[in-house]
Each structure stands twice: as C-alpha cells, then as structure tokens.
Amino acid sequence: MTAVHGTVLAGFEGVRAEFDAFLAGEEHAPGAQLVVYRGGERVVDLWSEGVGGESLLGVFSSTKGAAYLVTALLVQDGLLDLDRTVASYWPDFAAEGKGRVTLRELLAHRAGVIGLDAGFSMEELADDRAIAARLAGQRPFWQPGRFFGYHALVIGALVGEVVFRATGRTLRDWFEERIRAPYGLDLWLGLPESEEPRFLSTLPMLPTPEQAAEIEAGAASPYGLGGIAFNEHAPGNVDLYDFPNSRAVRAGGQASAGGIGSARGLAGMYAAAAFGLDGQGPLLKPDTAAEFARIHSEGKDLVSGVAKAFGLGFQSYGPNFPALGAGAFGHSGAAGSLALADPRQGFAYGYTRRRYAFPGGAAPENARLLRAVVRALAA
Structure with a gap:
C-alpha cells in the first residue's frame, strides 16, 4: 500500500480516506498531490510516495488556467476588450481570413x-512568441466562429500575443506580478534554475492490456485535426508526456502546457x-468570474471528437463532474492534473500526479475525490 502523507482539518477525514483508497487500488502508484481550500483556508494538503508536498511537477494544460486568469484580470481592468478583434491588437493575425475573430471567440476555442x-x-x-509569429499567417482549419476545437498547444501563445500587443508586457510578466509572486504560489510560467532541484520528471503511462488495446483501436491519423493540434505530424515531435521534461520548456514558460x-x-x-488569500480579497470580481465561467462553446469538439464545454478558456465540468456547482471554472492537464474553483460551494481544488494517466486529461480519480470534498463541505 502506498503511504499517504500530509494533513486534513477536522471534518475532511473522508477526503483523506478516498485519496488513500484510490492509491491502494492503483497498480502503478503515480505519486500524487491533493490540496483543497475552503474559501481562503487550506483544509486538505496530502501527497503520496513518489512525490513530496513541495515537489514540482509538469501540470500540462492546467497551465492554461494561469493564462486565462491573467486575461480575466486585464479584461476586468479595462486593458482588454472581449469583443474587439484579435487583429485590432495584433494586425498580422488578420491574414488568411482571420480578421473578424474576436478575443472572445479566440478564448472559446473558436x-x-x-x-x-x-x-x-x-x-x-517551447517559445510562445515563436508560436504566435508562425500562427499569424496560418489559414484556419475551420470557418472561425462556426465551430470549436481545443487549441491544445497554442492557445496560451495566441492569447499571450494579444496581451503583449495590448499592454507591452508578456503574459508571463503579468502572471508573476499579479498572481504568483504576491501569494508565493508554487506555480511557475518559466521555472527558475534555483527551483530545478524540486522538479520531478513526468513518467510515461503504463496502461493495462485492456487500456493498451483501447489506445490502439482509437489511434487516429497524425494528419487529422487532433494530430495537428498536438503537433503529432511534425518531424521530431516527442511524446506529450515528455514535454515538461525538457528544461527549455520549463524555462520558457509556455502558457498552454509548459x-x-x-x-x-x-x-x-x-x-x-x-x-482571496492571505488577507487579500479575491482577484476576480463576481461578474468577471461568472463571465469567464459561462459556457461559450458546447457540443462536439472538432479536435478531440468528443463532447466538451468551454467558457472563456476555462473548462466547464458539469457533464464530467456532477458534484460541482454551476459556474465552477478551471482546467485539467494531460497527465491527470485538475485545478478549479467552485464559487457556489466555496472551495478551490488542486490535484497533480507524476505518472501520465489513461486516457489523458483529468484523471478518473478526480471524480471520487471531488465527491469526497463536496460531502465534507456539506457536513
């Protein structure tokens, strides 16, 4: 049995028991971390063997939450307008019929x-400015605004370029100044060399024979929309699990998955x-949080081929995690991480794991962990 370390406040023992039960049934113990805040109070802080409480991991697309939070703050401050065109900030983006795409549509993966x-x-x-420079002249893969599909490895660069053109400062700089540094958060867009000793590389997925067969049966062409979105058609592309294991990616602060x-x-x-944390009020006003959480794209995602829902960047979780309240907003990551806020039920949640989870995205155990959190809050 994998040992569980850390603490929970009285009333949250059931969350620890659920975390422990998941790890006991995991054939390949991933090394996981789980933290929950009730309002601004940390009530759960757990980790398992294979990681420490202060270990740093690649969080993959959970990174996107940082990019969207910066964007929400700049909209709230009046420095960005959701209904202005991207090209009004970044003229080169107008090429190949993209001139009418609004910031709102971009954030909604449209x-x-x-x-x-x-x-x-x-x-x-590894370089968001390089990604943006090359994408400016790219023809869209569908009629902008008509459909939606997950901009998996590039949305942070696209939104970040709008931020840079509008403010003269990078998204990474805004994140550091407004969010990470004031709260001393262990979440980095650009990991300093001094923090490297705490980093643990992501381990590859070890699927069961049944899962391996499912992966093989579902294998799609690298030249389809999913393959292009995940760069699978490019010469020299690496397996996605290996992406944050590159020092160039960690140092670059790539805002989609780095x-x-x-x-x-x-x-x-x-x-x-x-x-709000540390005696400071919440970063987002209720109206801003509600607008960014409000569903803007729902239905079949053209990239993944499955049903999804997105707010303004943030994922909407109702179909996947029914324990969550309406208006919960956050993002998951390919190795299994999940991070979110549920304003109606008054909690924030963060989960990471070291070993890549099948089938990718928020790992299945998040559903049972979230149910345990909601039960504890209700009690």
Whole structure:
C-alpha cells in the first residue's frame, strides 16, 4: 500500500480516506498531490510516495488556467476588450481570413488556428512568441466562429500575443506580478534554475492490456485535426508526456502546457482568484468570474471528437463532474492534473500526479475525490 502523507482539518477525514483508497487500488502508484481550500483556508494538503508536498511537477494544460486568469484580470481592468478583434491588437493575425475573430471567440476555442500545416519544431513549441509569429499567417482549419476545437498547444501563445500587443508586457510578466509572486504560489510560467532541484520528471503511462488495446483501436491519423493540434505530424515531435521534461520548456514558460507547479500552487491560484488569500480579497470580481465561467462553446469538439464545454478558456465540468456547482471554472492537464474553483460551494481544488494517466486529461480519480470534498463541505 502506498503511504499517504500530509494533513486534513477536522471534518475532511473522508477526503483523506478516498485519496488513500484510490492509491491502494492503483497498480502503478503515480505519486500524487491533493490540496483543497475552503474559501481562503487550506483544509486538505496530502501527497503520496513518489512525490513530496513541495515537489514540482509538469501540470500540462492546467497551465492554461494561469493564462486565462491573467486575461480575466486585464479584461476586468479595462486593458482588454472581449469583443474587439484579435487583429485590432495584433494586425498580422488578420491574414488568411482571420480578421473578424474576436478575443472572445479566440478564448472559446473558436478561431480554428490549432496548429501549423507543417508543424512546429520542439524549439518553437517551447517559445510562445515563436508560436504566435508562425500562427499569424496560418489559414484556419475551420470557418472561425462556426465551430470549436481545443487549441491544445497554442492557445496560451495566441492569447499571450494579444496581451503583449495590448499592454507591452508578456503574459508571463503579468502572471508573476499579479498572481504568483504576491501569494508565493508554487506555480511557475518559466521555472527558475534555483527551483530545478524540486522538479520531478513526468513518467510515461503504463496502461493495462485492456487500456493498451483501447489506445490502439482509437489511434487516429497524425494528419487529422487532433494530430495537428498536438503537433503529432511534425518531424521530431516527442511524446506529450515528455514535454515538461525538457528544461527549455520549463524555462520558457509556455502558457498552454509548459507550467510547472504543485497541487498547492494550483489550488492556491484558484483560491486567490475566487475567494482571496492571505488577507487579500479575491482577484476576480463576481461578474468577471461568472463571465469567464459561462459556457461559450458546447457540443462536439472538432479536435478531440468528443463532447466538451468551454467558457472563456476555462473548462466547464458539469457533464464530467456532477458534484460541482454551476459556474465552477478551471482546467485539467494531460497527465491527470485538475485545478478549479467552485464559487457556489466555496472551495478551490488542486490535484497533480507524476505518472501520465489513461486516457489523458483529468484523471478518473478526480471524480471520487471531488465527491469526497463536496460531502465534507456539506457536513
């Protein structure tokens, strides 16, 4: 049995028991972290063997939550307008019929610019400015605004370029100044060399024979929309699990999937956003949080081919996690991480795991962990 370490406040023992039960049934113990805030108070802080409470992991697309939170703050401050065109900030983006795409549509994954015809080099994928420069001239893969599809590896670069053009400062700089540094969060867009000793590389997925067969049966062409969105058609592309294992990616602060952090950092960011931390009020006004959480795209995602729902960047979780309240907002990551705030039920949640989870995205155990959190809050 994998040992569980850390603490829970009185009333949250059931969350620890659920975390322990999941780990006991996990054949390949992943090394996981789980943190929950009730309002601005940390009530759950757990980790298992294979990681420490202060270990830093690749959080993959949970990184996107940081990018969207910066964007929400700049909209709230009046520095960005959701209904202005992207090209009004970034003229080069108007090429190939993209001139009418609004920032709102871009955030809702409706722009159709999911990747490049020829793909990116790994050096380019580590650099958001390089991604943006190449995407400016790319023809959309569908009529912008008509459909939606997950801009998996590029949305942070696209939104970040709008931020840079509008303010003269990078998204990474805004995140550091407004969010990470004031709260001392262990969530980094650009991991400093001094923090490298705490980083633990992501381990590859070890599927069961049944899962391996399912993966094989579901294998799609690298030249389809999903393959292009995940750069699978590019020469020299690496397996996705290996992406944050590159120092260039960790140092570059790529805002779609290159973030490095812990469950403490992820949960703390959403607690600061929705409830406030350390005696400071919430970063987001209720109206701003509600607008960014409001569903803007729902139905079949053209990239993944499955039903999904997105607010303004943030994922909407109702169909996947029915324990959550309406208006919960957050994002998951490919290795299984999940981070979110549920304003109606008053909590923020952060979960990470070291070993890549099948089938990718928020790991299945998040459903039972979230149910345990909601039960504890109700009691």
